[in-house]
Amino acid sequence: MSQELIQQDPWASLKAFTTARIALGRTGTAIPLREVLNFRLAHAHARDAVYSALAVNALQEQLHSFYLPVLLLHSKAADRYEYLQRPDKGRQLDAESITALRAADEAFLQKDVVIILADGLSATAMNVHTQPLLEVLIPLLKGAGLSLAPICMVQQGRVASGDEVGDILQAKVTLMLIGERPGLSAADSMGAYITYGAKPGTTDEARNCISNIRQEGLQYEAAGRKILYLIQEALRLRLTGVGLKDNAGLLE
Structure with missing residues (x-):
C-alpha cells in the first residue's frame, strides 16, 4: 500500500520510546495492512512461546560454568497440554522429584538461596536469558557472602513449584526464575519471584516479583542488582511480599 494513503498518527514520535502498539496510523477507517501483519506475527510468536520447551541439555551445559550442582525436576503435569489445562499440577512436583530432593546431600541443605529455573509460559525466555542473567547474578550473590543451594530446573513448572x-x-x-506469560510485544520476558521461608501453600502476597527481564526491558545488570537487594532485605527482615518494599535508590 502506498505510504501516501496512510494517515500518520500525531503520537508517532512517541514510538521511539516504546514497543507498545501506539500511533499505528490509519488508512481510511482501518488499521494499515503493515500493522495488521505485524500484529499477526506477534501473536504467532506468543503462541510459539507458550508451547516452547526448555532446552534442558543446552541449559545444563551453560550452568556448568557456575560450578554449582544442578538438579533436574518435573512437575506433576506430564506434558505441555496437561500443564496448560491443569495449572494445579504445574504447581506441584512429581513423586520422583520429591524423592530426589529428599535424597540430596546434607551439604546442600539450609543455604541462604536456592535458584530455581522453570519454563512457565515461555520456555523461550528461559532459553535466551538464563545464562546472561546468572552471569551477573551469581557473582553478586557470592560476593555478598550468600550461600547457594544446587540450581534446580523444573520442567512444566509454575511459580509455586519452587x-x-x-x-x-x-x-x-527461594528465587524462582520463570518464563512469563507472553504479550503481543514481548514473547521472551523472564520473571523473578523471591520468597522467604517458602513452603507448600505459600500464596502470592508473600512473594516479591521482578518482571520483564529481557534486553528490551529490565536488562541483566539492573535485574541482578535488584534481585540481590531484595534477597538481602528478605534475609534481614525475614519476610517477603507486601511487607517488603523496594526502597533501593530512594532518598533518605
Whole structure:
C-alpha cells in the first residue's frame, strides 16, 4: 500500500520510546495492512512461546560454568497440554522429584538461596536469558557472602513449584526464575519471584516479583542488582511480599 494513503498518527514520535502498539496510523477507517501483519506475527510468536520447551541439555551445559550442582525436576503435569489445562499440577512436583530432593546431600541443605529455573509460559525466555542473567547474578550473590543451594530446573513448572523445592532443601530464600506469560510485544520476558521461608501453600502476597527481564526491558545488570537487594532485605527482615518494599535508590 502506498505510504501516501496512510494517515500518520500525531503520537508517532512517541514510538521511539516504546514497543507498545501506539500511533499505528490509519488508512481510511482501518488499521494499515503493515500493522495488521505485524500484529499477526506477534501473536504467532506468543503462541510459539507458550508451547516452547526448555532446552534442558543446552541449559545444563551453560550452568556448568557456575560450578554449582544442578538438579533436574518435573512437575506433576506430564506434558505441555496437561500443564496448560491443569495449572494445579504445574504447581506441584512429581513423586520422583520429591524423592530426589529428599535424597540430596546434607551439604546442600539450609543455604541462604536456592535458584530455581522453570519454563512457565515461555520456555523461550528461559532459553535466551538464563545464562546472561546468572552471569551477573551469581557473582553478586557470592560476593555478598550468600550461600547457594544446587540450581534446580523444573520442567512444566509454575511459580509455586519452587515452594516445595525451598521447603525440602530448607533454603532461607527461594528465587524462582520463570518464563512469563507472553504479550503481543514481548514473547521472551523472564520473571523473578523471591520468597522467604517458602513452603507448600505459600500464596502470592508473600512473594516479591521482578518482571520483564529481557534486553528490551529490565536488562541483566539492573535485574541482578535488584534481585540481590531484595534477597538481602528478605534475609534481614525475614519476610517477603507486601511487607517488603523496594526502597533501593530512594532518598533518605
